[in-house]
Amino acid sequence: MTLTTSGVPTYHNDYYLAPVSAQASTSVAVTPVSHTEMSLIAYTASNISPTTVALNVCPAKAATTTTTNMGPIGYMISGEAIFNPYEADAGATPALSDNVSYSFTTSAGVAETAWFIDSCNSHSTGGGGGSTWHYHGVPSCLTSQIDGNSGPSHLIGIALDGFPIYGGRDINGNTIAVSQLDACNGITSPTPDFPSGIYHYVLPIGVTGKQSSLNCYSGSVSQSQLARATRYICGLDALNKRLQASARARRAKRRLAA
Numbered sequence: 001m002t003l004t005t006s007g008v009p010t011y012h013n014d015y016y017l018a019p020v021s022a023q024a025s026t027s028v029a030v031t032p033v034s035h036t037e038m039s040l041i042a043y044t045a046s047n048i049s050p051t052t053v054a055l056n057v058c059p060a061k062a063a064t065t066t067t068t069n070m071g072p073i074g075y076m077i078s079g080e081a082i083f084n085p086y087e088a089d090a091g092a093t094p095a096l097s098d099n100v101s102y103s104f105t106t107s108a109g110v111a112e113t114a115w116f117i118d119s120c121n122s123h124s125t126g127g128g129g130g131s132t133w134h135y136h137g138v139p140s141c142l143t144s145q146i147d148g149n150s151g152p153s154h155l156i157g158i159a160l161d162g163f164p165i166y167g168g169r170d171i172n173g174n175t176i177a178v179s180q181l182d183a184c185n186g187i188t189s190p191t192p193d194f195p196s197g198i199y200h201y202v203l204p205i206g207v208t209g210k211q212s213s214l215n216c217y218s219g220s221v222s223q224s225q226l227a228r229a230t231r232y233i234c235g236l237d238a239l240n241k242r243l244q245a246s247a248r249a250r251r252a253k254r255r256l257a258a
């Protein structure tokens with residue numbers, strides 16, 4: 001199956017926070033965990049990249065799992081990407097646990113609050129051109145439309161390995177606990193779309209830690225798929241370097257304190 005998407009989100013805020021860059025160099029906030037300096041950016045639809053991706057819709061579990069890449073690891077039925085839990089420092093800081101906001105008044109006198117990640121668990125990569133709109137956890141604005149406030153989760157996306165992605169409720173509408181999921185956030189159980197049961201990924205409700213999204217694929221993903229996905233995050237190199245420098249500084253500080 002070939003998916004073509006504009007990548008433009010259905011829901012977005014007017015303003016966001018993004019790591020300080022050459023284009024937006026004024027720091028207005030610092031994230032709580034990775035201590036990344038953030039600047040204010042306006043949402044700009046024309047910066048968001050469209051994409052076309054080939055997905056295997058007859059997936060099978062592989063003998064071993066594959067760690068999820070940075071960049072897109074799947075796509076929502078609304079067209080946005082899903083990323084793994086981490087922003088740039090793979091495996092270290094879950095993005096949803098590193099959220100921060102900044103309140104300000106526009107030149108027109110309107111009170112605004114900009115977040116790093118919005119209430120739908122989404123934002124874009126960086127502030128510059130060619131960015132990818134993506135989720136780091138359950139796309140709550142999408143699931144509230146499709147599942148209502150308490151209904152069972154329906155199919156909301158597909159991972160790069162072809163397995164379907166669901167929100168955080170089982171077929172009876174009960175919240176699925178992280179402890180019910182495997183290391184890749186997978187579970188085999190009935191869903192409204194597959195009543196006799198299917199292996200699928202779950203984006204659990206209210207989870208901001210390391211299982212907010214998929215840490216691995218249970219099925220096969222080709223190297224070319226991974227390389228293609230990772231290309232979308234080249235703009236994050238600078239952020240990655242800053243996060244590593246920040247971690248080095250914290251380690252040095254701890255050594256001094258010891």
Ligand SMILES: [Zn+2]
Nearest residue numbers: 083087095136
């Ligand atoms: Zn992100």
